[in-house]
Amino acid sequence: METKPSPDPERYCYDPVLRWDPQVEDYFNKAYGPDHFAQISKALTRPSSYSCIRVNTVKTTSDAVIEKLTKILNESDDGLKLLQSDGRSSPISKCQIPGLEYVVFVHGSGPHRIEYGAGLESPPKEVLVSRKCAEAVLRGAQVYVPGVLACTAHVEKGDAVAVCVAMEQPGDDEGDWSVNMTRGTTLQDPFYCERSGLYIGMGTTMLSRAGMFRVPHGVAVDLSNRVFRLPSFHNVLEGEIFLQNLPSIIAAHALDPQKGERILDMCAAPGGKTTAIAIRMNDEGEIVAADRSHNKVLDVQKLSAEMGLSCITTCKLDALKSVRLPNALSDSTTLVNGDNIGSVTNHSDLSSNEEMAPGRSEAEENASTEQPSGGDNVSQAEIRKNKGRLKNGRGRTQSQGGRAGKSQGFPPNSFDRVLLDAPCSALGLRPRLFAGLETVISLRNHGRYQRKMLDQAVQLVRVGGILVYSTCTINPSENEAVVRYALDKYKFLSLAPQHPRIGGPGLVGRCEFPDGYVEEWLKPGEEEMVQKFDPSSELDTIGFFIAKFSVGPKD
Numbered sequence: 001m002e003t004k005p006s007p008d009p010e011r012y013c014y015d016p017v018l019r020w021d022p023q024v025e026d027y028f029n030k031a032y033g034p035d036h037f038a039q040i041s042k043a044l045t046r047p048s049s050y051s052c053i054r055v056n057t058v059k060t061t062s063d064a065v066i067e068k069l070t071k072i073l074n075e076s077d078d079g080l081k082l083l084q085s086d087g088r089s090s091p092i093s094k095c096q097i098p099g100l101e102y103v104v105f106v107h108g109s110g111p112h113r114i115e116y117g118a119g120l121e122s123p124p125k126e127v128l129v130s131r132k133c134a135e136a137v138l139r140g141a142q143v144y145v146p147g148v149l150a151c152t153a154h155v156e157k158g159d160a161v162a163v164c165v166a167m168e169q170p171g172d173d174e175g176d177w178s179v180n181m182t183r184g185t186t187l188q189d190p191f192y193c194e195r196s197g198l199y200i201g202m203g204t205t206m207l208s209r210a211g212m213f214r215v216p217h218g219v220a221v222d223l224s225n226r227v228f229r230l231p232s233f234h235n236v237l238e239g240e241i242f243l244q245n246l247p248s249i250i251a252a253h254a255l256d257p258q259k260g261e262r263i264l265d266m267c268a269a270p271g272g273k274t275t276a277i278a279i280r281m282n283d284e285g286e287i288v289a290a291d292r293s294h295n296k297v298l299d300v301q302k303l304s305a306e307m308g309l310s311c312i313t314t315c316k317l318d319a320l321k322s323v324r325l326p327n328a329l330s331d332s333t334t335l336v337n338g339d340n341i342g343s344v345t346n347h348s349d350l351s352s353n354e355e356m357a358p359g360r361s362e363a364e365e366n367a368s369t370e371q372p373s374g375g376d377n378v379s380q381a382e383i384r385k386n387k388g389r390l391k392n393g394r395g396r397t398q399s400q401g402g403r404a405g406k407s408q409g410f411p412p413n414s415f416d417r418v419l420l421d422a423p424c425s426a427l428g429l430r431p432r433l434f435a436g437l438e439t440v441i442s443l444r445n446h447g448r449y450q451r452k453m454l455d456q457a458v459q460l461v462r463v464g465g466i467l468v469y470s471t472c473t474i475n476p477s478e479n480e481a482v483v484r485y486a487l488d489k490y491k492f493l494s495l496a497p498q499h500p501r502i503g504g505p506g507l508v509g510r511c512e513f514p515d516g517y518v519e520e521w522l523k524p525g526e527e528e529m530v531q532k533f534d535p536s537s538e539l540d541t542i543g544f545f546i547a548k549f550s551v552g553p554k555d
């Protein structure tokens with residue numbers, strides 16, 4: 001009788017190698033040292049071992065959230081598996097860092113070894129998913145139909161399948177990567193080497209092969225046996241909690257916003273940090289949340305309304321043009337109802353998402369925003385808002401219902417604090433299965449873009465104010481080199497201590513590139529003033545960077 005090949009454990013496992021552009025790899029090897037960078041690279045391919053939840057303390061408490069989440073976990077199959085595999089009394093715990101008791105962790109588990117051949121006579125049938133789909137699945141998501149690229153022939157609904165990732169492969173030309181697979185392909189060779197080490201779990205198909213490529217949405221595979229078990233809290237306790245990486249929460253603490261202050265969040269969407277800042281201010285003061293993208297501004301509006309936060313105003317604004325030119329004054333006055341600040345949309349009077357629905361007329365919105373606020377206590381935010389109304393005329397803060405007001409920018413020195421959570425290469429996000437597209441030139445270009453944004457941010461903070469700069473990348477060109485630029489160019493800026501400080505030090509020194517370009521990083525003594533979150537460290541967070549500047553007298 002013919003013996004069937006048993007599944008090869010080296011092939012049927014999760015052991016991806018993150019691919020980088022060779023020059024980028026050289027640069028990071030120089031920056032971190034080869035061993036450390038290898039650890040960072042490995043850590044990036046894995047999800048963090050816990051989900052981090054920020055509790056909306058304006059609406060609820062950590063204890064109430066823990067109780068609700070425990071109930072949800074106890075009632076779901078995935079949750080029960082988590083409880084069993086976790087080995088502790090409960091996978092849910094409150095953050096122990098002083099001041100962060102409103103942060104709740106739900107611990108997952110993994111990597112688990114999966115017996116892909118258990119009970120099968122031949123190698124398992126396979127479903128190949130896109131890299132993006134796989135990264136979401138590793139974070140706890142389902143395998144949805146659009147993420148499926150290919151599968152073995154004759155797959156029927158209810159079949160046991162191994163799920164693996166379609167990874168970019170190098171092409172003929174340098175820097176040329178492709179997946180070499182069109183959607184709907186039939187996987188022929190069960191031993192095809194490009195899928196070795198890229199198996200993320202075993203599950204049961206919810207559709208036949210034909211169904212997977214015919215229906216537009218739905219779950220394709222019920223992935224009951226996962227390499228990483230992390231709870232998915234998608235659509236759970238909306239408005240009460242927000243899933244957010246720990247360093248992002250720390251960035252809001254670094255800004256240290258005070259009740260009643262006027263704060264600018266320059267690149268705000270989807271609003272994770274904006275809402276964290278609003279909660280830290282107990283919803284008292286004014287936060288202007290700006291973003292370049294109209295639709296993303298609507299996301300911030302939706303999140304603010306969902307979380308019941310009233311101190312957030314939003315606007316569509318290119319951060320590179322955030323400082324209003326003197327001649328724009330009259331333009332904006334004419335354009336936006338006598339508003340000499342810019343067109344911003346306020347959520348103070350919106351109580352639900354429904355009220356944000358596109359298509360609602362401005363008149364209706366204005367009517368809803370004219371309701372007097374109840375209660376005897378008049379907050380500082382309310383006083384500030386009313387002062388603004390008197391000064392600027394009615395209309396500045398009127399909601400435009402599903403539309404993002406376009407701002408002309410803001411006068412210099414008009415904010416107490418500014419957060420520049422800059423768009424970046426995102427090379428700290430986890431899990432990441434491919435990084436080959438960034439080149440040293442593209443990494444430098446990110447830094448150049450960020451420096452231009454910082455030039456604007458510096459002008460908008462008043463003397464005595466605070467500027468926080470953050471990114472979610474491990475790339476020094478976007479982190480330490482941007483801080484060096486800021487400190488060298490603006491002598492009135494100084495690095496300020498951050499609380500809490502749980503991240504590691506920044507990089508000191510410089511890097512000389514083969515093309516002669518020299519990049520300067522931090523000077524000795526500055527490294528402990530920034531927070532650099534290392535994905536391979538015990539904190540097990542995404543890669544993230546935070547610098548906090550005090551703004552001294554500007555001459």
Ligand SMILES: C[S@@+](CC[C@H](N)C(=O)[O-])C[C@H]1O[C@@H](n2cnc3c(N)ncnc32)[C@H](O)[C@@H]1O
Nearest residue numbers: 267268269270271272273291292318319421423
């Ligand atoms: C890192 S994300 C911000 C995340 C956000 N701070 C949060 O915590 O939810 C960067 C944002 O910058 C925005 N962006 C990119 N270029 C911009 C520009 N020139 N002006 C304003 N926003 C910009 C992007 O639309 C994106 O939403």
